[in-house]
Every structure is written in C-alpha cells, then in structure tokens.
Amino acid sequence: MPAALARPASTSTGRTPPPSGARLELRSLRRAFAGSVALDGLDLTAEPGELLALLGPSGCGKTTALRMVAGFDRPDSGEILVDGADITAVPAHRRDTGMVFQSYSLFPNLSARDNVAFGLRVRKVPAARRAARAAELLDLVGLPDHGGRYPHQLSGGQQQRVALARALALQPRVLLLDEPLSALDAKVRDSLREEIRRLQLSLGITTVFVTHDQEEALSMADRVAVLNSGRLEQCAAPAELYARPATPFVASFVGTMNRLPGRLADDATVEVAGHRLPTDGERPADGDVWALVRPENLTVAADPEGEATVVAASFLGAVTRVHLALPDGAEAKADLPSREAAGLTAGARARLGLAGHPVLVVPRSAS
Structure with a gap:
C-alpha cells in the first residue's frame, strides 16, 4: 500500500x-x-x-x-x-500538509467523490483504492450518499465537508x-x-x-x-x-472588556469606583489609568444613591447584560444572572461592585 x-x-x-x-x-x-x-x-x-x-x-x-x-x-x-x-x-x-480554504475551492466539473479523490489520482493511486478512500472519507464527514453529486448540488456546509475530506485524503x-x-x-x-x-x-x-x-x-x-x-x-x-490576558490588546480583543477609570496607589493596587483592586502585569508611570474589568466581574444593585445609571438591560437568557453610565462620562457593561437584574430598568440608579481579581491597567491616555 x-x-x-x-x-x-x-x-x-x-x-x-x-x-x-x-x-x-x-x-x-x-x-x-x-x-x-x-x-x-x-x-x-x-x-x-x-x-x-x-x-x-x-x-x-x-x-x-x-x-x-x-x-x-x-x-x-x-x-x-x-x-x-x-x-x-x-x-x-x-x-x-492538507488545506481547507474559506471558499471551498471544489472543482465544479467533478463529483464530490472525484473531488475527494483528486489528490490520490494526481499521485497515481490505483482507481480501486481511490474509490475506497473517497467513500471512507465521505462517510467520515457524514456524506456517505453524496458521492455522485456535484458542488452546485450541495449546500455550503456539505461543500465544506467535501473540502475537508479532500484535504484528509x-x-x-x-x-x-x-x-x-x-x-x-x-x-x-x-x-x-x-x-x-x-x-x-x-x-x-x-x-x-x-x-x-x-x-x-x-x-x-x-x-x-x-x-x-x-x-x-x-x-x-x-x-x-x-x-489572564498577557497584554492590554489581548484583554480588549478577546471577549468583552470594560475600561473603568482608576487611580494607581502606592501599594500595587488601583482604586476603581471606590474599590481597591490588585493590579496585574506592567504598571504605567502615570497614576491615572484605565482598569480592564470583565463584565462578569462587576456586580450591580439598585440604589437611589448609587453612582451609576442604568442605560439599558439586554436579556440574553440565563444572563442579562446591564449597560451603565458612570460619572465622568465612562460606561460599563455588567453580566448578571437574569433573576438578579429584574429590577434594573433604564433610568434606575445603581451601585457598582467589583470582584477582587487582579486587573490589567493602561494609561488613561491610551486609545
């Protein structure tokens, strides 16, 4: 073989x-x-x-x-x-190596079976073995009965499965x-x-x-x-x-991240919304910073004397994302269990709390 x-x-x-x-x-x-x-x-x-x-x-x-x-x-x-x-x-x-492209790149004049077997044919693998291998791979990707169909007869998902089978052939x-x-x-x-x-x-x-x-x-x-x-x-x-994102770019690019105004303290902490949090990573020289905080690490409670104002609440099933306006024009998003967010309607005043996890900080001047 x-x-x-x-x-x-x-x-x-x-x-x-x-x-x-x-x-x-x-x-x-x-x-x-x-x-x-x-x-x-x-x-x-x-x-x-x-x-x-x-x-x-x-x-x-x-x-x-x-x-x-x-x-x-x-x-x-x-x-x-x-x-x-x-x-x-x-x-x-x-x-x-085998490669699967974004655009599938199937040969339109070849059946799914022949597309899968194309690389084997180029390598001069005998026809019987090509057919057996193509059938095996079409079965592997869930298309055992689609070998005789042409690309235009397949859905986008089916075409991509054929492309995957061809790459694995x-x-x-x-x-x-x-x-x-x-x-x-x-x-x-x-x-x-x-x-x-x-x-x-x-x-x-x-x-x-x-x-x-x-x-x-x-x-x-x-x-x-x-x-x-x-x-x-x-x-x-x-x-x-x-x-634990290693850099501010990763923190901001992966998932949703709040930038909350803070002030560095001398004890390796940062003061954010009345809370002291430990800092992680490099600390800038400037004392005025943005603290990067995930939405699930914020808590929100209705409070007529609270510093935040509820702008909107988006129901996402088990979780509700609460959008908040903070003093000095800052904004925040908090992900809460939906049962805890029932009373947080637009215009309500609220108190913001933060989990004590270490946070990355970047200079306030950073974009």
Missing part, C-alpha cells in the same frame, strides 16, 4: 488508534509586502495532535503565516519545521484551515465546527485554524495564538487567555 494510504494497525479492541501528529515550528518568520510588515519575527509551535487557532484582526498576519506553512508563500527570513525537518524551501506540492501530517466556516450561516457553522473538532481529535492530526471569530477559536482550540500587527501577543489555552 502506498505511504499516503498507509493505515495504522488496529488495536486489540478493534479500533484504529489515531496517528501521532507532527510538531510544527515557526521560527522568527518575517514577511513584508511593499514596505508593509505582515509578519515581524513570529515564533510559534503547534504540538503533536494539537488544534492551534490563529486569532486576530484583519491584517494581523494570521493568513500569511498559514500560507507559508502550506508553501504558497515564502518568508523573507525565518524557518518552518515539521518534526524537526526544515521545510521552508520545500515546494507546496511536496509538503505533507492524503493523510497529511498537518491540516490547515483558513477561515473555513466564515461563509456559512450560524446554525451550520456551529454544527460543522463541532464536527471538525471531533474529526481532528479522532484522527490525532496537528491542525492550524485561522479565524477572526473569537467564539470559534475559544470553543475549538487547545490553544489560541493572538496576533497583532504581525507579532504574537499571547499563546495560551482558551480559559487562560480569557481569564
């Missing part, structure tokens, strides 16, 4: 163990286009079998990094290694996903991201997933790398990234 189709031996339980994923390393990658720096010394590692999400705003360099791993672009400097082997100069067709050591769900409606997107994660875990394949959608990154990935202007701000597990 050709190496591309080699299957691991079954265990005594009858199940096929997932292959061990490859280790992907990006070392000091730099890339500039017409004087604009897309990547500025990116160092990043995806561990074997890990799903690593690249998250950041448009133009941060995440897609450039993915294209370099795929071999569609070359860095100006730096290295790309897979299990210690330098593949920086290896052509795309000789890299053991050659059993790549690294799977690359370039915003594969962004063109789908919300319900299909939620279903397919769960399916992608299930497949990735069952196959044990190292996967790099590019997205600008925080919810996708936090719900699917083992770790999330947040990029900003070509630089890595932080790479951490989703829970750590949310609860």
Whole structure:
C-alpha cells in the first residue's frame, strides 16, 4: 500500500488508534509586502495532535503565516519545521500538509467523490483504492450518499465537508484551515465546527485554524495564538487567555472588556469606583489609568444613591447584560444572572461592585 494510504494497525479492541501528529515550528518568520510588515519575527509551535487557532484582526498576519506553512508563500527570513525537518524551501506540492480554504475551492466539473479523490489520482493511486478512500472519507464527514453529486448540488456546509475530506485524503501530517466556516450561516457553522473538532481529535492530526471569530477559536482550540500587527501577543489555552490576558490588546480583543477609570496607589493596587483592586502585569508611570474589568466581574444593585445609571438591560437568557453610565462620562457593561437584574430598568440608579481579581491597567491616555 502506498505511504499516503498507509493505515495504522488496529488495536486489540478493534479500533484504529489515531496517528501521532507532527510538531510544527515557526521560527522568527518575517514577511513584508511593499514596505508593509505582515509578519515581524513570529515564533510559534503547534504540538503533536494539537488544534492551534490563529486569532486576530484583519491584517494581523494570521493568513500569511498559514500560507507559508502550506508553501504558497515564502518568508523573507525565518524557518518552518515539521518534526524537526526544515521545510521552508520545500515546494507546496511536496509538503505533507492538507488545506481547507474559506471558499471551498471544489472543482465544479467533478463529483464530490472525484473531488475527494483528486489528490490520490494526481499521485497515481490505483482507481480501486481511490474509490475506497473517497467513500471512507465521505462517510467520515457524514456524506456517505453524496458521492455522485456535484458542488452546485450541495449546500455550503456539505461543500465544506467535501473540502475537508479532500484535504484528509492524503493523510497529511498537518491540516490547515483558513477561515473555513466564515461563509456559512450560524446554525451550520456551529454544527460543522463541532464536527471538525471531533474529526481532528479522532484522527490525532496537528491542525492550524485561522479565524477572526473569537467564539470559534475559544470553543475549538487547545490553544489560541493572538496576533497583532504581525507579532504574537499571547499563546495560551482558551480559559487562560480569557481569564489572564498577557497584554492590554489581548484583554480588549478577546471577549468583552470594560475600561473603568482608576487611580494607581502606592501599594500595587488601583482604586476603581471606590474599590481597591490588585493590579496585574506592567504598571504605567502615570497614576491615572484605565482598569480592564470583565463584565462578569462587576456586580450591580439598585440604589437611589448609587453612582451609576442604568442605560439599558439586554436579556440574553440565563444572563442579562446591564449597560451603565458612570460619572465622568465612562460606561460599563455588567453580566448578571437574569433573576438578579429584574429590577434594573433604564433610568434606575445603581451601585457598582467589583470582584477582587487582579486587573490589567493602561494609561488613561491610551486609545
């Protein structure tokens, strides 16, 4: 059997163990286009079998990094290694990677079965084995009866499943996903991201997933790398990234974050809305700061003498988001259990409370 189709031996339980994923390393990658720096010394590692999400705003360099791993672009400097082997100069067709594009990129004149088997045909795998592999993968992605259909006969979600099966056909050591769900409606997107994660875990394949959608990154990935202007701000597990952001950019970009006016004290605390909170990270020299506080770390109670005014309350099911106006023109959002927010209507005065968690602070002059 050709190496591309080699299957691991079954265990005594009858199940096929997932292959061990490859280790992907990006070392000091730099890339500039017409004087604009897309990547500025990116160092990043995806561990074997890990799903690593690249998250950041448009133009941060995440897609450039993915294209370099795929071999569609070359860095100006730096290295790309897979299990210690330098593949920086290896052509795309000789890299053991599979890529799923945002636009699916299926061949319109080929059936779903033939789209999946296309890479095998290029590698001159015998027809019987191509057909068996394509059938196996279509079954794996939940489309066992759709092999004879053409792309125009498939929904967006089904097309993306076929594209995923095609990327897996050659059993790549690294799977690359370039915003594969962004063109789908919300319900299909939620279903397919769960399916992608299930497949990735069952196959044990190292996967790099590019997205600008925080919810996708936090719900699917083992770790999330947040990029900003070509630089890595932080790479951490989703829970750590949310609860302990390393930089003000990560704090503001991931999830919702309040900027509350505060004043630094000499004892490594900051005074915010009458409360003293410990500070985390670098402390600016200026005493007037913004304290970065998550909505769930605020409490709100109706109080005619309170310093805050309720602007609106948005019912979100179990949680209600209360929008508040604070003195000096500041605003805040608090996420409360809906049963506790029943009396907080627009125009009501309220008292603001803060949980005692450490907070990041940035100079008041920062945008």
